[in-house]
Amino acid sequence: MNLQTTIDLDLKHFFHWWGAELAFLVPQRLKNLLSDQAGILVFSAAGADFDVNFDSQVATDRPQSWRIDGNNQDSYQQLKAQNPDFEKTECLLRLNDNQALTKIVYLPAAAQENLQQVVGFELDRYTPFKADQVYFAAVPLGKTEHGQLKVLLVFTPKTVLDEQLAKLQALRIQPVRVDYRHACTTGSATVPNYNLLPERFRPQANTLAQALHWLLNGLILLLLLAVLIWPVWQEGQVVDMLKNQIKTLEKDTRVIEEQQHEIDALRQQTQRLIDIKTQSPSLVAVLNELSSMLKDDTWLTHFQFAENRLQIQGQSASASSLIGLLEGSEFFNNVSFVSPLTQDKATGRERFQISMDVSAPPPAAEVSNEEPDISDAAPEATGDTPNE
Numbered sequence: 001m002n003l004q005t006t007i008d009l010d011l012k013h014f015f016h017w018w019g020a021e022l023a024f025l026v027p028q029r030l031k032n033l034l035s036d037q038a039g040i041l042v043f044s045a046a047g048a049d050f051d052v053n054f055d056s057q058v059a060t061d062r063p064q065s066w067r068i069d070g071n072n073q074d075s076y077q078q079l080k081a082q083n084p085d086f087e088k089t090e091c092l093l094r095l096n097d098n099q100a101l102t103k104i105v106y107l108p109a110a111a112q113e114n115l116q117q118v119v120g121f122e123l124d125r126y127t128p129f130k131a132d133q134v135y136f137a138a139v140p141l142g143k144t145e146h147g148q149l150k151v152l153l154v155f156t157p158k159t160v161l162d163e164q165l166a167k168l169q170a171l172r173i174q175p176v177r178v179d180y181r182h183a184c185t186t187g188s189a190t191v192p193n194y195n196l197l198p199e200r201f202r203p204q205a206n207t208l209a210q211a212l213h214w215l216l217n218g219l220i221l222l223l224l225l226a227v228l229i230w231p232v233w234q235e236g237q238v239v240d241m242l243k244n245q246i247k248t249l250e251k252d253t254r255v256i257e258e259q260q261h262e263i264d265a266l267r268q269q270t271q272r273l274i275d276i277k278t279q280s281p282s283l284v285a286v287l288n289e290l291s292s293m294l295k296d297d298t299w300l301t302h303f304q305f306a307e308n309r310l311q312i313q314g315q316s317a318s319a320s321s322l323i324g325l326l327e328g329s330e331f332f333n334n335v336s337f338v339s340p341l342t343q344d345k346a347t348g349r350e351r352f353q354i355s356m357d358v359s360a361p362p363p364a365a366e367v368s369n370e371e372p373d374i375s376d377a378a379p380e381a382t383g384d385t386p387n388e
């Protein structure tokens with residue numbers, strides 16, 4: 001860990017873990033007195049009936065599982081009459097293997113803020129169902145080493161869950177949560193809690209009990225802030241101060257890096273120009289070579305040189321011999337006529353248009369400080385430049 005490490009502190013998960021650790025130290029009898037709950041009744045479909053499992057978190061010798069008749073509306077009330085402590089229990093419907101499915105999906109980390117909406121929008125990509133056909137829950141399982149968000153997708157068809165909830169309502173059972181057997185979160189510390197129960201079936205919370213609950217939680221939170229959060233906050237302030245200093249240094253570093261990049265770019269451009277000049281022949285040397293090779297009965301009317309490609313036009317008494325003459329030079333390669341030869345009626349000479357590749361001159365040809373004699377071949381963009 002260094003100053004560049006980002007501290008990702010999930011306060012909700014931290015307090016949940018801390019509260020569970022503190023609750024473990026409280027005697028069970030005291031917890032039962034302070035809590036208005038005495039365990040969980042887990043209902044699972046068994047054909048037309050329901051299996052009931054009681055999780056009281058207290059060791060007892062009496063049976064912890066029963067089966068109630070789904071066709072007998074009084075079967076659950078009879079069970080409650082035999083077990084008075086069921087009045088303070090929460091009811092949970094647990095779906096079986098043939099009633100729900102799970103799937104692991106991987107999403108971008110940014111999807112965690114609106115996880116349910118993102119999964120609901122693309123549910124038909126992950127499952128054979130659309131969002132309006134199933135009840136689903138997206139449970140985040142943390143991030144992978146590549147920064148993706150690992151999500152446990154639990155879903156059940158609406159028809160299946162609605163049928164089970166209707167049966168429970170007929171038995172006067174109001175579940176507060178619905179989960180899936182293979183994604184069970186009861187007593188699990190690795191998978192966050194989730195609930196497949198639709199909003200319209202969820203019971204209304206007791207406002208007074210919630211107010212007292214939050215008041216006590218607020219007092220506990222203040223105590224925890226005094227004992228735990230204050231030192232952490234001070235350390236965080238120091239870290240923030242160091243991060244600000246690092247950001248200032250990073251800005252200066254970026255300015256220096258940008259200047260260095262500009263210098264490197266200019267250096268590369270300069271080197272590129274030097275390479276081009278080194279590899280390309282000098283235009284003066286090309287003119288000198290061309291004027292020395294053309295005879296007095298030949299003159300040029302046009303001269304075009306670009307990207308080591310030379311194109312000349314003019315008239316000559318024997319234009320067909322120019323190909324061999326020019327190929328004999330170390331400057332010119334791939335010499336060819338661009339258009340057929342024609343005869344000028346006024347002069348009786350042959351008009352020609354020749355194209356050739358120009359290579360870099362030999363070192364001996366480059367070392368020359370004398371001005372080239374271009375009296376025999378003077379290029380112009382337009383017009384005639386006679387050689388004589």
